[in-house]
Amino acid sequence: RPLIPPQDLKSFQEHLARSKRVLALLGAGLSASSGLPTFRGAGGLWRTHDAMQLATPEAFNRDPGLVWQFYSYRRHMALNAKPNPAHYALAELAKKNPEFITISQNVDGLSPRAGHPANQLKLLHGSLFDVKCSEFFCNYLETNNYTDPIVPALALPTDESDPTTNEAIKVRELDISDENVDLPEVSLRDLPRCPQCQRGLLRPGVVWFGEWLPRDVQRDIDRWTAQPENIDLIMVIGTSAKVYPAAGYVDSARNKGARVAVVNTDKNDAPQGGMYTNDWFFEGDAAVIVPELLK
Numbered sequence: 206r207p208l209i210p211p212q213d214l215k216s217f218q219e220h221l222a223r224s225k226r227v228l229a230l231l232g233a234g235l236s237a238s239s240g241l242p243t244f245r246g247a248g249g250l251w252r253t254h255d256a257m258q259l260a261t262p263e264a265f266n267r268d269p270g271l272v273w274q275f276y277s278y279r280r281h282m283a284l285n286a287k288p289n290p291a292h293y294a295l296a297e298l299a300k301k302n303p304e305f306i307t308i309s310q311n312v313d314g315l316s317p318r319a320g321h322p323a324n325q326l327k328l329l330h331g332s333l334f335d336v337k338c339s340e341f342f343c344n345y346l347e348t349n350n351y352t353d354p355i356v357p358a359l360a361l362p363t364d365e366s367d368p369t370t371n372e373a374i375k376v377r378e379l380d381i382s383d384e385n386v387d388l389p390e391v392s393l394r395d396l397p398r399c400p401q402c403q404r405g406l407l408r409p410g411v412v413w414f415g416e417w418l419p420r421d422v423q424r425d426i427d428r429w430t431a432q433p434e435n436i437d438l439i440m441v442i443g444t445s446a447k448v449y450p451a452a453g454y455v456d457s458a459r460n461k462g463a464r465v466a467v468v469n470t471d472k473n474d475a476p477q478g479g480m481y482t483n484d485w486f487f488e489g490d491a492a493v494i495v496p497e498l499l500k
């Protein structure tokens with residue numbers, strides 16, 4: 206059985222060829238085949254913690270060391286991951302069609318690294334490589350901070366082969382997402398501090414639950430969707446579409462005439478549109494399906 210039913214592929218590609226104003230909404234499933242875990246379902250646990258519970262201001266206030274270990278681990282994983290063919294295919298479509306914009310909920314930096322034009326890529330939930338001050342009175346923000354680990358105390362623990370033998374010492378990083386690996390103690394004074402106010406702890410520049418989205422990003426999206434012309438197509442790729450306002454963009458696009466194409470490994474995760482149904486559902490790995498669709 207071909208991965209994509211040929212008649213669906215044909216009708217999608219005909220519609221894409223006719224489309225001008227195209228939107229893509231991306232989620233963690235896009236980067237799954239690059240080896241990065243998603244939030245919900247399998248892989249949604251980090252040690253014994255629900256990843257969603259760690260992505261909150263409350264968790265950071267309660268235990269900034271633990272939350273920094275979670276994010277430092279994810280920075281390390283993302284830096285060592287590679288964009289997959291879907292990231293590249295979306296970047297190519299953006300270069301061909303200046304009226305195509307992508308709203309990514311992903312913070313892993315893989316779309317930018319695939320060469321996606323920055324003005325057509327809206328990072329709705331920030332980036333793992335932005336760092337900002339956690340004090341409300343301080344506006345310190347640093348972008349493109351790729352230092353790994355960001356401070357020495359957040360280095361991954363390693364397992365060294367026996368140094369008494371003659372063999373060169375082999376250092377193996379331990380996977381601290383595994384609850385059987387001891388998590389090193391990190392004290393508050395070893396966490397990164399704000400160089401501007403010299404008081405606050407730095408924190409990852411991502412959007413946690415209950416926080417506002419980056420204002421300029423939201424404004425760009427609102428302007429794009431508010432243009433009088435219809436939207437022709439929205440592609441909803443690798444997202445459970447349960448987090449707002451991201452999930453709401455599917456209905457806003459539908460209301461402006463867009464046909465909806467969903468790519469997901471799980472058909473139960475297709476966004477439901479009230480009385481609407483999705484026009485296309487492509488079941489499978491985004492890294493395989495998306496490049497086929499956009500060929």
Ligand code: BJW
Nearest residue numbers: 232233234243244245310415443444445449470471474491
């Ligand atoms: C594959 C695959 C493969 C796997 N190929 N597919 C309206 C109603 C109700 C609540 C709200 C509302 N408006 C706002 C809220 C509150 C809240 C919210 O949405 N809550 C919901 C849970 C109901 N939203 C907010 O708080 C937002 N802020 C906001 O609205 O501010 C205004 C405001 C302030 C105060 C009060 C009220 C309003 C902020 C949301 C921030 C979300 N942040 C996170 C963490 C980011 C940092 C980090 O990375 O750690 O963003 S949470 C997490 O979820 C992360 C993700 O970007 C996001 C979405 O997850 P995603 O990408 O969909 O991942 P998964 O795991 O859920 O799904 C993966 C999918 O891929 C699955 O479907 C798989 O099947 C599939 N898949 N492998 C293809 N190979």
